[in-house]
Amino acid sequence: MKQLARRYCWWPGIDKNIEQLAASCTSCQSLAPNPAKQFSRPCWGKSWLVCVDAFSKYPYVVEMKGTSTAATISALDAIFTIEGFPETIVTDNGPQFTSEKFDGFCRKYGIHITSAPYHPASNGLAKRFVRTSRQQSKKGSMMAFV
Template sequence: TSDFSQSPKDLLSSVNYLQHINENCPSRLNWKKIRSETSKDPLLAKVYSHIHSGVWPHGISREDSLFPFWRRKEQLTIEHGCLMWGYRVIIPVKLQQGISNILHSTHLGITKMKGLVRSSFWWPNLDKTIEDLTKNCEICYKFRSEPPRSILNPWPWPSKPWTRLHIDHFSFNQKYFFVAMDSCSKWIECFQVPSPSVDGVIEKLTECFSRFGLPRSITSDGAPCFQSSEFTKFFNRPRNKSSYWSTVSSSNKWRG
């Protein structure tokens, strides 16, 4: 039985996909086994009935076990006795652990395994099944990919205050602040600003310069407001040209 809202091309793709599973997956994954277990699964039997009749409840609670299927009801079909969500085969509870173990045997890690399983199969809480399986696997943990760490390059210590200034924005309680820190003395100038815009930065830096003079250098993390043409023009003004400008990575901007 098929959902006749599908186009002939989509319908043919679903049938061909089941044949692909039958020919290329291990025997315990073939579609005949999936069909057999689908008919024995109480929840999937109910889903099968709703798809076959075309009649679904008008509203379902999120806590209802039928909800994950109900919200996808427009994309659910029946092909050769197997339930399909689009081109993905819906796996009965009894086969979920076995399929997870087979696909996990290559120890791809959480992200790659999710991609692999999602490309072929689906069941409620699929992501959690994969996460639990890989998180408890010593091999996956040992060979997990870690994000590259930034190399910390401490700045040389300034010989006197107001030589190098580090600037940035931060938010707190839905308010924005601009902060400037002297690298030598660790003196902090902090200002509340309407937004992390270049206008606010220029205004507050001008105030700092009027009280402490011009620093020899200023650094930031290279946020958009610090790379704008207005900011460049500000430092190209004759009275500001004694300062030079640089950007650094966010992991290093407050070191030194």
């Protein structure tokens, strides 16, 4: 919003004024993203595996029956059957991704594993897709009441 305003006009303190305006706007606050937090609970009552191709930005979403290493490998196998095996995979540090079984699966297919502990921004593409999906779901369900 600040960048857009600066295209058309400028005055001393424009950034602060725009921030104050946004902070006082109830619509802006209700649609603003919540602070980042770890979501360990399932989304919509189900568990999902989200994979986003870093090149095409194409998302793959697989409903999971469980979050075990075996279930995760099975879901990834289904995706890789369609697209082929990647050179690198970026994961969070969930127990299914840090297990020896998952490490063996990746070594078997020559996949390099990358993850940064306590730094969810390094997996930002998938995190952003999840956030956008949740926002769209909320907006869709809210539209029924409007």
